[in-house]
Amino acid sequence: MAFKQSKALTKEERTARGTLLSGIKQFPSLENKIFQQFLIMLHSRGIISIDEIYETIAHGKKSTLQSLNLRRRADNIYIPSRWSERERKAIQKLVLKTVAMHFSEEEIDDIIKLVVRREEVQNLEDLARLPNVSFDLLAQKVSEFCSLPKPSISLPISDLMATRVCLIHHFISDQLDYLGVAKKYIRIIDLNKAAENSIGPRRGAGRVGGKAAGMILANRIIETEREALQKQLEFRLRFPISYHLRSDLYLDFVKRNDLSHYYDLKYKDVETIQTEYPVIQEIFKNGSFSDDILDELKQLLRKLGKRPLIVRSSSLLEDNFGAAFCGKYRSIYLANQGTEKKRFEQFIGAICAVYASILHPDPLVYRRARNLLDYDEMMAILIQPVVGNYFGDFFFPLFSGVAYSRNEYRWSSRIKKEDGMIRMVMGLGTRAVDRVSSDYPRIIALTEPTLRSQGSVADILKYSQRYLDVINIKQKRFETIPLADLRFDQPMAHLDRVVSVCDEDLLRPVIGKHVDAEATRLCITFDKLISNTSFAEQMHWILKSLETTYGCPVDIEFTSNGEELYLLQCRPMSKQIEWDRVTLPTSIPKERQIFSATKEVRNGKLEDIDYVIYVPATSYDRIDSLKTKERVGRAIGALNQKLHSSTFILMGPGRWGSNDINLGVRITYNDINNTRALIEVAHMKDGYVPEVSFGTHFFQDLVESNIFYLPLYPDEDGNVFNTDFLMKSPNSLREIVPNFSDVEEFVRVIDIRKTKTGQKLHLYMDGEKNAALAFLQD
């Protein structure tokens, strides 16, 4: 039935018509789009269908809709006709009148704004699609877009998706996996914030890097999910104040200082990289910036004031889906105290040092192993005020840590892998992610947060955190201080949630809020935080939300001043190859058993091992010179390179890669990346204690590189440790790395083929039974 035009317009309707006409007048270029939008709205609201309009105007001419129906019936018969100019005018007139009759003034205004907004979005998208558009221009357009008045009707998300993708591609990341998730959560307004807080060369184009990308996305996901569920979080989630030095600034820095030829370093052998890196580091440190950039950095520092800062790497490859680069590049804490000149010097120094770390041997070896060497890696930087509180001369967060949506450390059968785990510390999070000596973060299994891997109070004390990483405001530096040195004569908010008081074998929570014991009686347990707050539940929810959205397990870094929680990082969790259960052979004669393990065993199998590199505790312990101990580490690195195509395992005392050389051989990732297993030997009498390092960057490296980790306790009943085989087999070190024959007595390289003719060395690990055995077999 044809639409009937009704009587003449009322006063209100005439006003509405006026609003529409003035809107069209204000945006003449959008006249057609505005009419089209109203036409769609009239049609979709059922006020007047497109057919009715057409019938009214064209008297019998078929509408597109009808013609489509016809076409469906006889596709090759009917050819739809196009509107004539006269018909178009008539339709507009009809639309104008109908809209005036059915829409309020405010509605008309909103719809016009919607059309204008869509146009702006489209313009943004068009601009962002241009290949060489500068960051500044794009940022300016984004800013203009964000300052447009907001219509009460939002643009459908589908209208925004393409623009978001283009902008995220420009500002944040070009990774498809990332874009796939980010387009649903990162709004243009979020990009505007990031753009406003970024520094880079004029007319440059660059991104904020991987770490920033993960941080922005994680915060947006959690905020969106929280809003959707109207969830109240006890620890309010705050987005960390962040400033970005874009990747194009790094490029500019490299060009300006003529450093591009150092890019070739990545193709050189590891030894050369190691030798040249200290020099390169110095050269980078003395690099300069343009006056414009220096001015911007100065202004930024003024804006940030004298708050302690962290200058964090955020390279393009960092926090990639699949290659997390855990701790490979540098992040530097700045106390940011003293004169402006001094603070600025240190600020620039930190930026240059982070830039230099792009050529550090560790990330280069890491990239080589993952076929990422040819990627044009660039370093963006994230600058953030450190979260925390002042306490005497110190500044530090109440707690920080790293959390995993999947728990790979399950000391009890009650703990479920999929519930995740937290590794946390009081103070700065460096102690949670680095492999530190003689100190233990609190590990919380989110299935059962109050479950502990220690049974007695003595063990809880022994395996607790004793040192805090802090910023010393007075000394103007990052420091590690013993908890026992803190004076609690001044209040610290929520300290009672973090520490417990130890009275002999009674470990009790702080009664009330005030810590009523001296620091030497305190033990960092987080007991009240776990038992009396919803922290664990909140972390579980955050991890699950992120895992579901990312579509894979994730890990995050977080920090808190006691009341608010900050997500500093989020990335897909490093994956470990899952083996089926391996059953240990039962009939291996004693003399053919080399060693066995009964703790932290995962399923896995290494067959036909070519070499065992063994650092005996007794020899290592005898070394009294620091230089010789360092040389042992370097010998391991050299063997790692030489034997890269062989199957070899590393065995030695204590905690490999610890920052305390006396507790284990000092090595970094590039010294051990080719080994197939890292075996930490803990002789009771030597005092070497392997640490459960799940969650540290070091452990993540092992996981990502599929290196098996095993702690051995040779002195425990029933364990095998074949000292004869390990100590009396010939040492092949001299033949493989002759330059290191001076450390022959400390490093033994056992070439299996030269020891027992025809016999092969295998290492079988049964994760279900928590048992491993290395044995010789014909």
Added chain:
Amino acid sequence: MSEFNPFKMAQAQLDDAMELLGLDDSTRTFLRQPMFEATVSIPIRMDDGKVKTFRGYRVQYNTSRGPAKGGIRWHAEETLDTVRALAAWMTWKTSLLELPLGGGKGGVTCDPKELSEREKERLARGYVRQVFPLLHERKDVPAPDVYTNQQIMAWMMDEFESIFREHHRGVVTGKPLQLGGSQGRFDATARGGIYTVREASKHLNIAPAEAAYAVQGFGNSGQNAALLHPKILGGGKLIAVSDSRGGVYNKDGIDPEALVHYKQRTGQVEGFENTEVISNEELLALDVDILYPAALENAITEENASEIKAKLICELANGPVTPEADKILKDKQVFVIPDFLANAGGVTVSYFEGVQNATNYYWDEDEVHKQLDAKMTHAFNAAFDSHKRHKVDLRTGAYLLAVQRVAEACKLRGWV
């Protein structure tokens, strides 16, 4: 080959002692077995809502000299035979100290690493609900042991009191101070050990105030031994200390207080100023007058016993010298104060706690120290006399004395 049975071993040891003492058959038969033992099932509602049933034990080995006394162990491999052996051991220990107590022990087969705090509380209370007819300050008094502590004792006492609806502070010892614990418990083990060293030195021509001493193991009793040696004995030079992470040595002496403070700050002794790094093995072989093994079992074995140069060893830890090593030390004329005498300060102060609970009058720390000194001195001298009288080493002498006293009590009661 059959599995190691700790109770069979304890029985064999007792048989030897009873043979030496020439006890009659009926006494021997009676002393070879516990007088009373109970095995209970403890259903616990776990945090996930499911019910899990744990096995619990309480053994009263011999109560001829007084109410049974002995700790409660929570251990994944706990068996009735372990509990029996340890209950027997408590009988000889309280007897040696001449405490008016018998020997007992309890346990629950559980892995504390598998229990949340709330579940631990339920287990502590559940255990008491099952064994409460056996417990009472005048019947059987538990105390903390492996994986149990002051908190668990507090829960147990509270559960017992809520069943009887009256105060029974003395039903367990090792409670927090606020709930009737005793002053002086913290350093009781080390303090008791030092008193025995003082007494032994008198017979060995050692001037403890000038003696060089070393401490192996720097937990609670090791730290206190290092601190109390000079305080109680009027001097002495601490020259080496080790813990599970390494050791430190200075032939000119180490300040014990500064070292304890350093350990509290850093969790280790290694790195302490003006010291050299030393391994545990090297520490044991140092030329010292007095050695305090305060770490783990089997620190001194037949492999390293011949290296020992100390004149006196005070066994603060349980079983730091293996039987084989004991023979070597005996040949070398190293005087060993055996563990069940050297570390009996703990059970003695537990007894004091019971005394204070019974009188509802609480002593100050000095009073505890004075009473402990009297008990330890008396016990050492009695054991020393026995070792001289029987011409055996101090360990055997002390053991014979303890068994003899229990046998005597049983006889006097007309049991055997």
